[in-house]
Amino acid sequence: MLIPGEQELALELGCARTTVNRALRELAACGAIDRKRKAGTRVVSQRSQKVSADIPVIRLQVESRQQVYSFELRKQSHCQPPPQVALRMKLSAKDEALFLRTIHFADTRPFAFEERWVNTETVPMIMQADLEQVSANEWLVSQVPLSHGELQLSAIAASKTVARTLKIEDKSPLLKMERLTWLEGKSVTAATIYHVPDHQLRLEF
Amino acid sequence: MLIPGEQELALELGCARTTVNRALRELAACGAIDRKRKAGTRVVSQRSQKVSADIPVIRLQVESRQQVYSFELRKQSHCQPPPQVALRMKLSAKDEALFLRTIHFADTRPFAFEERWVNTETVPMIMQADLEQVSANEWLVSQVPLSHGELQLSAIAASKTVARTLKIEDKSPLLKMERLTWLEGKSVTAATIYHVPDHQLRLEF
DNA sequence: AAGTGGTCTAGACCACTGA
DNA sequence: CAGTGGTCTAGACCACTTT
Known part of the structure; x- marks a missing residue:
């Protein structure tokens, strides 16, 4: 599922593109969305669970x-x-x-x-x-x-x-x-x- | 180990504070540094290994x-x-x-x-x-x-x-x-x- | 070629929190 | 209360990649 570009979202939400960008970057880090230049941003369909943990000494x-x-x-x-x-x-x-x-x-x-x-x-x-x-x-x-x-x-x-x-x-x-x-x-x-x-x-x- | 504040680092490196902030935020996400308001930013001494993985269906x-x-x-x-x-x-x-x-x-x-x-x-x-x-x-x-x-x-x-x-x-x-x-x-x-x-x-x- | 995300700047205000 | 990081803005240029 394709979602609108950063510029459009910024307009829609009434905030700066920088802000939208940061939010989307963080979602991408979580694995919730997948981003490609020119291709746009898509919601990941088969979302696997991203695990992160500290493994101490x-x-x-x-x-x-x-x-x-x-x-x-x-x-x-x-x-x-x-x-x-x-x-x-x-x-x-x-x-x-x-x-x-x-x-x-x-x-x-x-x-x-x-x-x-x-x-x-x-x-x-x-x-x-x-x-x-x-x-x-x-x-x-x-x-x-x-x-x-x-x-x-x-x-x-x-x-x-x-x-x-x-x-x-x-x-x-x-x-x-x-x-x-x-x-x-x-x-x-x-x-x-x-x-x-x-x-x-x-x-x- | 305490490292300089964002403002100071920005001056030292000749870039905007926003840029320093982002870099440090990412390091913090990796677990390499620990940040607290007013207290400053410290290099984590006992670095535990941050593991991340997808656990698929x-x-x-x-x-x-x-x-x-x-x-x-x-x-x-x-x-x-x-x-x-x-x-x-x-x-x-x-x-x-x-x-x-x-x-x-x-x-x-x-x-x-x-x-x-x-x-x-x-x-x-x-x-x-x-x-x-x-x-x-x-x-x-x-x-x-x-x-x-x-x-x-x-x-x-x-x-x-x-x-x-x-x-x-x-x-x-x-x-x-x-x-x-x-x-x-x-x-x-x-x-x-x-x-x-x-x-x-x-x-x- | 055009449109997308990636990244940066310079400046601002705010919220938390340690001294 | 003062200094720190947290977050936002408005604008800019760039790099990649699909069409």
Whole structure:
């Protein structure tokens, strides 16, 4: 459904075009309308729900539950990522990256298990960071002005290794979160985080 | 970290205050800065990642996988919701609501199982809709201009009932999605959707 | 080629809110 | 109460894109 142009609406509503423009720009940001130069503005028919939410650093997730946060860096090495990861991060086969395996705790109980690859070409500074003190998660968020990223959520059954690490039963349902972030076309980090059962992720829209 | 006021920045950058205002407004929308009248504008220190995504109608999720969508309305009744649901939807104890139990299929295979309560006070029109033809999900999205909502994600083990319904193994890991939507302070619908294992939800930021 | 949205300017008044 | 952001106006030029 086509709606009148900005100029016409401004006349009709008795306000400046700038005002109409801003209103329509905001509606477009919400996904309610679709705008194209010359083609005009249309009401989106199959409106999908735009969700937006803050996904905080794990420490804050834990602390917001009034629990004490801590983490343990289980492994830290600079090596070649498996081809699947290299592909996702747009690394060439020979490139090395920083690998980190971390367990996050809430009040001494395991809360999440994280495996992360960091592109040291993009973020060389991280080699100087003391990742025993500040988790890579948090270091990256505070130090790197990232431009763009994606996040995949799924439910999986805990493997034996992960179950043992999180001290839960084998095959428990876990919320698996895969994040991939980019800085100006270069990959920054690829992380897979397994959350203990009962963990809830809340989003709003 | 406090940054200069709009007027000062406009001078510094040699542009109009309106332009600075717009830029800062957009940064605030991204969550990069925090603005308060009189207090000024601050760079947010613990930047959490703003995620945004379209969560399409289930039919479109299925069709985007090149599969044929269908659904089956298993139950439809107008009755009192359990207290827990009534509370979430801000219904009084005596209020009735429309209950719908739906199975969504992708190419004849179960794809998701949905239990939904619809507030018929807010959306009386739905009583006239033919929910065998168009799923409630889709009817609501197309008919109701909702203002606000929330979404909770978690991983759970399939109960026997759900497992049988989705034709999967008992205790398979499911992605559980609880949605609650509002229209001007009144609840519209509360839905719980269980997605088959391996279903992935993609978000971007 | 023409019409649409995108963006900017220079100026104004207002509402909130922290000092 | 004073300074900040929030919002509006009237006008201008530009860039894209469809016809």
